[in-house]
Amino acid sequence: xxxxxxxxxxxxxxxxSAWIQLKHNRNWLGxxxxxxxxxxxxxxxxxxxxxxxxxxxxxxxxxxVGHFVGTENYEWLWDDSIFWLSVFNTLLYTFVASALxxxxxxxxxxxxxxxxxxxxxxxxxxxIPFIVPTVLSALAFWWIFDSQFSIISWSxxxxxxxxxxxxxxxxxxxxxxxxxxxxxxRGVPFVAITLLAGLQTVSPSLYEAATLDxxxxxxxxxxxxxxxxxxxxxxxxxxxVLFTFTDFQLIWAxxxxxxxxxxxxxxxxxxxxxxxxxxxGEGAAISSAMIPFLLAAIMVSWFGLQRRKWQxxxxxx
Amino acid sequence: MTDxxxxxxxxxxxxxxxxxxxxxxxxxSYLQSVPRRIVTLYLPLTIIVVVxxxxxxxxxxxxxxxxxxxxxxxxxxxxxxxxxxxxxxxxLLFESYYPHWLWNTMYVAICATVLSIVASVFAAYxxxxxxxxxxxxxxxxxxxxxxxxxxxxxxxxxxVVYQYGLFDSPxxxxxxxxxxLIPFSTWLLMGYFKxxxxxxxxxALIDGASRWQILIKIVVPLAIPGLISAFIFCFTLCWNExxxxxTFLQSTxxxxxxxxxxxxxxxxxxxxxxxxxxxxxAGSLPLVILYAFFVxxxxxxxxxxxxx
Numbered sequence: 138x139x140x141x142x143x144x145x146x147x148x149x150x151x152x153x154s155a156w157i158q159l160k161h162n163r164n165w166l167g168x169x170x171x172x173x174x175x176x177x178x179x180x181x182x183x184x185x186x187x188x189x190x191x192x193x194x195x196x197x198x199x200x201x202v203g204h205f206v207g208t209e210n211y212e213w214l215w216d217d218s219i220f221w222l223s224v225f226n227t228l229l230y231t232f233v234a235s236a237l238x239x240x241x242x243x244x245x246x247x248x249x250x251x252x253x254x255x256x257x258x259x260x261x262x263x264x265i266p267f268i269v270p271t272v273l274s275a276l277a278f279w280w281i282f283d284s285q286f287s288i289i290s291w292s293x294x295x296x297x298x299x300x301x302x303x304x305x306x307x308x309x310x311x312x313x314x315x316x317x318x319x320x321x322x323r324g325v326p327f328v329a330i331t332l333l334a335g336l337q338t339v340s341p342s343l344y345e346a347a348t349l350d351x352x353x354x355x356x357x358x359x360x361x362x363x364x365x366x367x368x369x370x371x372x373x374x375x376x377x378v379l380f381t382f383t384d385f386q387l388i389w390a391x392x393x394x395x396x397x398x399x400x401x402x403x404x405x406x407x408x409x410x411x412x413x414x415x416x417x418g419e420g421a422a423i424s425s426a427m428i429p430f431l432l433a434a435i436m437v438s439w440f441g442l443q444r445r446k447w448q449x450x451x452x453x454x
Numbered sequence: 455m456t457d458x459x460x461x462x463x464x465x466x467x468x469x470x471x472x473x474x475x476x477x478x479x480x481x482x483s484y485l486q487s488v489p490r491r492i493v494t495l496y497l498p499l500t501i502i503v504v505v506x507x508x509x510x511x512x513x514x515x516x517x518x519x520x521x522x523x524x525x526x527x528x529x530x531x532x533x534x535x536x537x538x539x540x541x542x543x544x545x546l547l548f549e550s551y552y553p554h555w556l557w558n559t560m561y562v563a564i565c566a567t568v569l570s571i572v573a574s575v576f577a578a579y580x581x582x583x584x585x586x587x588x589x590x591x592x593x594x595x596x597x598x599x600x601x602x603x604x605x606x607x608x609x610x611x612x613x614v615v616y617q618y619g620l621f622d623s624p625x626x627x628x629x630x631x632x633x634x635l636i637p638f639s640t641w642l643l644m645g646y647f648k649x650x651x652x653x654x655x656x657x658a659l660i661d662g663a664s665r666w667q668i669l670i671k672i673v674v675p676l677a678i679p680g681l682i683s684a685f686i687f688c689f690t691l692c693w694n695e696x697x698x699x700x701t702f703l704q705s706t707x708x709x710x711x712x713x714x715x716x717x718x719x720x721x722x723x724x725x726x727x728x729x730x731x732x733x734x735x736a737g738s739l740p741l742v743i744l745y746a747f748f749v750x751x752x753x754x755x756x757x758x759x760x761x762x
Contacts, residue, residue, distance in 0.1 A: 170576040170580035174596075174636050174640060181614070181629060182607065186607065189607065192613070245499075248498060261749045265745070266506050268738075268752075269742065270712050270741070272696050273737050274738075276716070277731065277734060280512070280513075286527060288533075322509070331756060379603065383606065385605045389700075420609050424608075424609055431602075434601070
């Protein structure tokens with residue numbers, strides 16, 4: 138490497154050729170370094186994002202180039218009761234699942250933060266549902282919630298609580314409960330472990346001081362833990378809401394939107410319309426309709442992040 | 455960073471060396487009696503952990519149960535089996551495309567991860583250290599890209615993939631997965647690169663190293679833990695990805711494990727459960743094993759991306 142270093146050690150700042158400029162100018166160098174990542178993100182993220190919005194204004198089908206049809210797809214969806222059902226399902230699913238994930242996740246994080254034997258192993262085990270591919274654990278739930286051979290029905294029958302099998306995924310209410318349960322099951326470890334990481338940054342001396350002043354456990358939580366944890370809660374919950382809202386695989390593996398569309402989310406409905414039925418334009422309109430909700434979630438995340446920086450007194454870099 | 459397990463090990467070292475009070479969390483535990491601890495801590499914790507792990511037990515048990523025990527819940531206790539069989543795994547490995555699918559998943563995941571990590575190392579270094587004009591703006595845009603979910607991209611991406619002639623080829627996945635991975639790993643690596651002192655780079659610059667040499671010989675070696683975290687997390691995300699693989703792949707032999715199990719194993723056969731669960735278990739095991747070896751990296755990737 139020395140032979141490379143020697144010629145450059147000579148001062149050559151006075152008359153830089155264009156080539157030297159390209160090699161040493163900070164902005165150009167930055168540009169070269171950004172090229173690979175930007176190429177991916179522009180060709181496979183930004184461009185499709187725009188294309189998706191454009192497609193939603195056309196009548197494209199699989200194998201046929203579409204023409205601009207204005208807002209026809211949206212008008213069509215406006216009168217489509219299945220679409221509105223899917224919007225309702227998505228909001229219900231997101232709201233219930235996120236609220237419970239937050240409550241259980243925070244509770245689990247507080248429990249794991251206690252001092253106890255096998256702490257590290259327990260924490261590692263708790264995260265396993267998050268590691269295993271969602272589809273594969275969804276299949277396990279599919280089997281657990283089977284209409285005839287469900288282990289839950291069997292246990293409840295043997296405990297004498299019910300007389301006949303519960304039709305878990307065949308009944309609209311039960312199906313919704315089941316998919317929400319599976320989503321919570323998968324999301325809780327993520328919320329718990331990230332909040333646990335936040336909890337560990339809280340200094341124990343604060344609790345000691347509060348306890349000396351006569352604070353109860355609830356007051357400890359309410360006036361120390363919760364305020365210090367707020368910024369990380371904001372970020373974690375934004376992610377959680379975002380991924381719950383756009384969930385696809387869990388539903389697809391467990392119910393495919395059935396029974397009678399009771400568990401169709403906007404993502405699964407757009408897949409069904411666009412890929413299975415071939416109506417790319419209409420499917421794109423459904424997925425574009427998700428964007429306003431996502432923007433709202435992103436705004437919350439942004440302000441959450443700002444607030445955190447402000448709290449920790451970091452400079453904005 | 456927030457390596458939970460490492461930190462607890464550190465605490466243990468402190469414990470063994472000095473008085474028990476060195477562990478701060480022990481400081482106030484005398485305020486709680488043992489029965490109270492059982493009710494408020496161990497009992498709820500046990501319930502949650504059992505619920506979280508039960509599906510895996512059930513998956514594993516189903517995959518080794520003989521067929522007649524699977525469906526006859528009255529004569530056999532469904533919670534245990536005394537004569538496990540590996541028939542389902544045998545069927546999986548020798549009478550189906552399963553090894554193919556496993557190989558496809560692995561191949562796609564490794565290629566996409568390597569591509570993304572290389573691109574992210576450059577991007578993160580440029581944003582954090584070259585600080586070109588508009589670096590902060592680009593950093594913010596990359597964070598926004600992290601928030602764009604695959605469920606709104608798959609329809610237009612399907613048309614793009616078709617136009618480029620990539621439909622039904624692993625290349626379609628290798629090129630589209632980085633859109634999920636690059637924002638995440640760039641964000642994670644930016645955090646790691648920020649912790650490397652400027653002075654090291656300044657010394658190297660004075661010694662005549664180029665930016666390229668600095669990146670390869672100084673920054674990357676120092677960020678190895680971060681690279682491992684990013685690699686493992688990206689690999690897991692790829693393995694887990696479903697909607698792109700479902701949309702872009704068609705022929706049976708090209709599919710990845712999650713898609714193939716959902717589409718190919720789900721038929722009318724009421725005895726399918728054994729092989730279905732065996733397939734799900736075999737598809738999860740590689741990730742669980744990887745996870746077991748790199749827990750700390752995994753946790754730091756997960757929390758790092760959120761906290762950064």
